[in-house]
Amino acid sequence: MRVFEVIKGRRSIRKFEKRLIEKKILHKLVEAGVWAPTGGNSQTWVFIIVTDSDRIRKIKAVSPGILGIPSALVVVCQDKELAYKKGGELGRDVSSIMDVAMASQNIMLQAYDEKIGSCPVLSFYKKGVQTLLNIPEWIVPELLISLGYPAESPEPPKRKFGEVCFFEEYKSANGR
Numbered sequence: 243m244r245v246f247e248v249i250k251g252r253r254s255i256r257k258f259e260k261r262l263i264e265k266k267i268l269h270k271l272v273e274a275g276v277w278a279p280t281g282g283n284s285q286t287w288v289f290i291i292v293t294d295s296d297r298i299r300k301i302k303a304v305s306p307g308i309l310g311i312p313s314a315l316v317v318v319c320q321d322k323e324l325a326y327k328k329g330g331e332l333g334r335d336v337s338s339i340m341d342v343a344m345a346s347q348n349i350m351l352q353a354y355d356e357k358i359g360s361c362p363v364l365s366f367y368k369k370g371v372q373t374l375l376n377i378p379e380w381i382v383p384e385l386l387i388s389l390g391y392p393a394e395s396p397e398p399p400k401r402k403f404g405e406v407c408f409f410e411e412y413k414s415a416n417g418r
């Protein structure tokens with residue numbers, strides 16, 4: 243598929259088939275993640291792939307943002323200690339979050355290309371996920387990505403390209 247087609251075709255999927263995702267595909271998705279750019283080439287993320295249905299159920303219990311029953315989750319974390327060592331406060335507090343977002347989008351686009359549905363999930367209890375996955379305190383889960391073969395094909399929410407894109411300078415349309 244062409245990149246623009248993948249970008250426009252990806253949807254947040256919240257209903258999944260029971261079918262499992264092969265391990266090698268899951269690895270490929272995370273590999274797509276690590277090819278994302280990072281601030282100062284810091285590469286301080288940590289990705290935890292969860293496929294055990296019991297673990298997923300427990301993570302769901304502390305994550306109101308996970309809808310449906312995904313076959314897998316990628317927990318995208320940041321090693322905050324390392325991010326601070328490499329980039330100071332800006333690295334730890336700003337760049338590291340952007341790096342998570344960029345890697346996550348790569349993962350979701352690659353998933354779509356593999357016919358796998360995905361949904362980014364920010365609404366979850368970080369401490370709970372750390373405890374369930376044995377993650378030390380300095381490695382912070384920043385985003386969950388639910389994955390599974392889609393059991394729905396939602397309409398795309400409208401985009402407002404004309405209202406948010408300007409050439410050369412900002413032009414107020416409504417006095418703001």
Ligand SMILES: Cc1cc2nc3c(=O)[nH]c(=O)nc-3n(C[C@H](O)[C@H](O)[C@H](O)COP(=O)(O)O)c2cc1C
Nearest residue numbers: 252253254256307308309361362363364365398399
């Ligand atoms: C930072 C971020 C956090 C999100 N958190 C959640 C979430 O907790 N639960 C959820 O179902 N969707 C979540 N979403 C998905 C958005 O609702 C979705 O991207 C948006 O409605 C646009 O739909 P689309 O992804 O199909 O284009 C999140 C998206 C982003 C970028």
